[in-house]
Amino acid sequence: MTHSRGSSSNDRLPGQSNALIDARSGASTTWAALPGVTLPAPVAVVVGSSFDALAAVHAHARTGAELLVVARTRMDENLRNELRAAGFTVLDGEHVDPATDDRAAEDGRLWLLTSGSTGRATRVGHTLSSLTTVSGRLPPRRWLCPYSPGTYAWWQVVTLGLSSIGQDLVIVDPADLDSWVAAGIEHGITAASGTPTFWRRTLMSHGDDITRVPLKQVTLGGEPVDQAVLDHLHAAFPSARISWIYASSEVGASIVVHDGRAGFPVEWLERDSPGRARLAVVDGELVITSPHHGSGLVGAVRTGDAVMVEDGRVLITGRIDADEINVGGAKVSAGMVRSVLQSHPDVAWAHVHGRKAPVVGRMVVADVVLTSGETAAPGIVAELTRWCQDRLPEYGVPRRIRLLAAIPAKETLKSDV
């Protein structure tokens, strides 16, 4: 089945003339100039690069053809078979795997794959409209798009480029991320969105070069955002607006904070405001009722993210199943310990977790990357231990601190831990 909705739908795409730049090849085009493709909906389009996915996105925007975009690095035989059994034709370059179970296409439907806690890919239904969470007139920006194609964060940047006038995209594949700063300088990137891990890696690897990227907007999301990374970014880009966003495939972009501080004001809890997500905390878990949620997710959604209130701010500390460490009956938030470590001036990144230990069951331990990248800096472990002792209860102080040479990261730009 092919899909066609006629040319009138082009009117709904105000960003048609926005520039699309492929950082790898340097090629520049616009949405309107992308090669036309016909999608055999429902279709799963497998792409080797982020830029290669744009023609399918544009075709969906014009015709409403049911579409799922997935990076080739994520595709395996199981997922391919699951998609075909769910009615998708799988298009991988010239190769076509027909659906094994035929069904009618759903007009306007977009699917995202989310890993969830099990690591098994599940589909969350969206539409261009539910993925487009930025509205109103925006200042012209040239956005870095560093995300893996088909992820929620990728769609956020792509729909911004498609639906808002003056929002150009510079597409960098996750595999090429180490070179994004050079692309940022060359193509004049003025806005960039990435995870805190992405920003820490960037600040650590590029030093003063990063300040040559003319950023006016710096956005963080996808992981807990602590004050230290916000402060480092403010120091690097004093004239940029620095924002953090809480967003997920399930609840969409639900929290946006522009005041340069970690967490969000406690006054935002239990507040009803038209068009905005309602935020609540239930048993230490963030619960969101969102106007941008995925299909089938109605009402309050338990996010699985742990929160705590401190100094009038609601801080998101991490995933509930990974955040709480029980040390001999005393509960420790890994996120809070991480935040303390990352506030040390010599620390670029930290990962905190529980390790099985005699007597107390589990102990707090940490992997740390220093800003210098050193792994044998004399005295630093003792210094970090003292830093934590001054700021945390005794059972929250990491008893083993391992120094790593580089920040581990995976394709989602989140830390690889």
Added chain:
Amino acid sequence: MSVVPREQIRLLMGEVLAAQGKELPDDDSVDLRDIGFRSLDFSELALRIEDEIGEELNFDAAGLRQVQSVGDVLDLLTELQGQ
């Protein structure tokens, strides 16, 4: 499997205490309560030994026993490495 000898365990125990601003006396008969060596410190010491030998210590093998003095700690952790 490599083994951390008793004397080296003593050095590690001294490091654990030093990180807490405490000192390890030379006398093995000193009571752990008198030097402020508590369960968190014992656990940390066990992890340090595990990191040295590259294996997890099997505390189930130790059974129930009283660990009251510096010498008790050193004896227990020496024995467990062989189990």
